[in-house]
Amino acid sequence: MRFNNPEQRRPAPVPPGATVSARVTPLPLDDRVVTRDDTLAVEAPLELRLGGKPLTVLMRTPGHDEELVTGFLFNEGIIADADELISLEHPSDARDAEHGNVLDVRLMTARRLPSERLFLSNSSCGICGKQSLASVELHGVPVRSDLVVPRRVLAALPDRLRGAQPVFAETGGVHASALFTPAGVLVAVREDVGRHNALDKVVGWALTEGRVPLGDCLLLVSGRVSYELVQKAIAAGIPLIAAVGAPSSLAVALAERFGITLVGFLRPGSMNCYAHPSRVTE
Template sequence: MRINGELGAGIGWSAATLLTGKGLPVAHQEAVLEERAVSIVLNGQAYAVMMVTPEHLDDFFMGFLWSEAIIHDPEEIITWEWVTENGAWAVYLQLTAAAAERAQHKRRQVLGGSACGLCGTPLLAGLIPFAPLESSFCCSPVSIRTLMLQMQEQQALNHSTGTAHAAILGYRRDYLVREDIGRHNAVDKGIGAAIQQGLMPGEVNVLGISSRLSFEIVLKAIGFGIPVIAAISGVSSLAIELAESHGVTLIGYARDDRMTLYAHSERIQKDWMPALSPLCD
């Protein structure tokens, strides 16, 4: 397999054989989504090893540390450096004393896969370090549909490989999209990108995802003050419970001119009203 060597490339090429019922096997080179081990080292101590698509990696660790409640302000990251060897990546970060102490209390125990949001967390107690949200934001169903369509249009990695998850963050009548092999990673990248663009908790109104919606993704949204989450696929029971208790509007099956509201539906207008922009506020 041949992999692009640039940081942030995200796509490699593999020899493949196509079999169909229409003729002989066809050998060709096929685009595949990269998955690499990324070690996160905080103040000289290994914190976690995550399986990530190596694109927008600065966004990833920024959003990951925020979602872990290790940093409360981007200024708590003093400096960082990326190192790569034999196809694996490591980021060495220097944190302030307060952030380093939080990390020490939350240190993970095992490798976290690309499909894993809370793998390796030592204790299940205290998994929700964020307060319930209070937000007066509301929008129409068609604005949610528009945002989800924009996410699909912007999925460059998925268009090339058919393998990437995506997250879209809607804010100030604008949006940003990030992709990854892992749905949790895509959300972390989105939050990290928002932070690096100067957005702070409560300034992003909607999170859309291209996958199912689980507890961990609701938790990440709460941590960044996002009051509405929409998923193309279904939602889990624990996601609904967390959304209900923490003031988050939860939407599943947001596709094909339909959606299902599971929690705090008061933020969504009940008639399918037209909107002039992706977000109505």
């Protein structure tokens, strides 16, 4: 199954439903209080059904929902390719208020029974609801790639990412994940209130475009790097993760174990490499 949603090279518009207007009262210390309009990032539930049966609820920012679900199913090991999706549509029996917030997926086959994941996935946690420590453990293969990236290219990427974040520009309230070439060309970027949702959307896009594994791209995330982000990068075959923020101890350990270059605190004049620095050249 392929979605007719080619990636745009120009900054994309804000997806419908991704933002909402609200009244805000700034409280300065040395000026009078004036209420004004503001724009907020939307956080809303997306009910995911599998063959008409409820599977999970994802708390997300509306926009690119099909990619989010595709990436989620891939990263959960339920599908291995977008062609395993027979259909992904809004069910006709959903109430009007729910119509845009329910997606029903029909698969050729499920590679893993998803019953253990029947839970509410909030926007800040990508592995919440796992039933045991053993279920969190990742079973995969090390990432193999000849990708190398000059430091100067990496240092320029945060500014390029910021220029491709329309929802963040309006709200300041979302995370972003972006794929770049080793030359620094933006391939795809997605935003969401959940950092793991943003990455699921990017991976879902890549899967529908037939680009997984992503051994020829690097991943840039707008915040910190946690275990689940590295886990998703391993599943997608991404050889290098760069982040504006810090990595966690488990993220570093997982990157080291599976051959992923992990860069944190990425700035125009500096960066730290925590695992496999050989892919970052002078």
